[in-house]
Amino acid sequence: MRYDDHGLVPDTTYSYQVTALRGGSRSLPSHSLLVTTRTPPVWSAALSGNWRVLYRVIGNSGLGTPVGQRWIDSWQFTPSCMNRDCFATLTAGGNSEHRRFTPFSMQLDHVVRTYSGAVPYEGSAPFCTGYSNGSARGPAGVSAHVTYHVVLSVSSAAVEGRTWTARSWRGTLRLVEYPVYSGAHHGGSDCPPTTVTVAIDGTQSAGP
Numbered sequence: 560m561r562y563d564d565h566g567l568v569p570d571t572t573y574s575y576q577v578t579a580l581r582g583g584s585r586s587l588p589s590h591s592l593l594v595t596t597r598t599p600p601v602w603s604a605a606l607s608g609n610w611r612v613l614y615r616v617i618g619n620s621g622l623g624t625p626v627g628q629r630w631i632d633s634w635q636f637t638p639s640c641m642n643r644d645c646f647a648t649l650t651a652g653g654n655s656e657h658r659r660f661t662p663f664s665m666q667l668d669h670v671v672r673t674y675s676g677a678v679p680y681e682g683s684a685p686f687c688t689g690y691s692n693g694s695a696r697g698p699a700g701v702s703a704h705v706t707y708h709v710v711l712s713v714s715s716a717a718v719e720g721r722t723w724t725a726r727s728w729r730g731t732l733r734l735v736e737y738p739v740y741s742g743a744h745h746g747g748s749d750c751p752p753t754t755v756t757v758a759i760d761g762t763q764s765a766g767p
Contacts, residue, residue, distance in 0.1 A: 568721045570598040602672040604716035604725040606636035606647040611764040614660070614732070618756035632660070634761065636667075645669060649676070649709065660734065663707050673712050673730075680705035708733040711759065725763075732757045 567573065572595045579586040616628045633652040639645045650664045665678035711730025716723055737752040 567596050568718055569596050569723045570718050571596050599716075599723045601713050601716045604713045604723050605638045605640075605645065606649075606667070606674060606713075606725050606728070607638050607719075607722075608636060608724075609764045610634045610636065610761045612651075613760045615758045615760075616755065617731075617758050618754070620752070620754045624755050633764065647674060651707075665707065665709065667709060667711075673710055674728075675708075675710040677706055677708045680707065705734060705736045708735065709759075711761070727763070728761045730759050730761075732759050 562575075564573070572593055574591045574593055576588040576591055578588050610633065612632045612634050614630050614632060616624055616626050619626055635650045635652075637648045637650075639647065646666050646668045648664065649667050650662075651660075652662055661680065663678055663680060665676040667674040667676040709730065709732050711728045713725040713728045715726040717726050718724070734755045734757070735752075736754075
């Protein structure tokens with residue numbers, strides 16, 4: 560005899576009993592058979608919900624945002640579905656104390672055990688990490704094209720509802736910024752290209 564039960568929750572124990580029917584009579588239930596579904600690999604967990612993210616600068620090719628600096632941001636993930644083959648949409652809140660890290664949104668693809676994605680910053684905010692006075696705001700006629708690159712790996716997961724869901728993750732955020740000159744401004748040495756590399760650690764948050 561074979562019985563197939565579909566749509567079970569991962570890492571969950573189920574109890575089964577057999578009852579025999581003959582004519583109009585029903586036997587007593589058999590002893591319970593306990594079956595535990597498989598625990599999926601941690602890396603396959605879905606990213607969903609609100610997160611508290613610790614930033615720690617680990618590399619900087621320009622001025623400002625010194626190595627070792629830390630701060631907290633809030634991120635939100637919206638999954639396209641709830642299995643290992645789905646992408647997630649990331650919305651990062653940005654931090655007013657770090658003007659270079661403005662709010663952004665991107666699609667993170669789930670490939671080869673990591674989530675990764677990149678998105679350009681849409682705007683012409685006049686950043687200039689290499690400006691001689693150390694300001695994040697550069698001289699007139701200089702704006703910046705900025706691209707955010709995110710790579711992260713799930714480090715712990717658990718069942719939430721009926722879904723294998725990430726509980727924590729670690730990764731890197733790279734901000735690549737290069738100057739764009741316009742108007743009468745000349746002398747590109749004022750604002751060299753900059754790459755800031757940040758270690759990021761995410762834990763689930765109950766906040767909005």
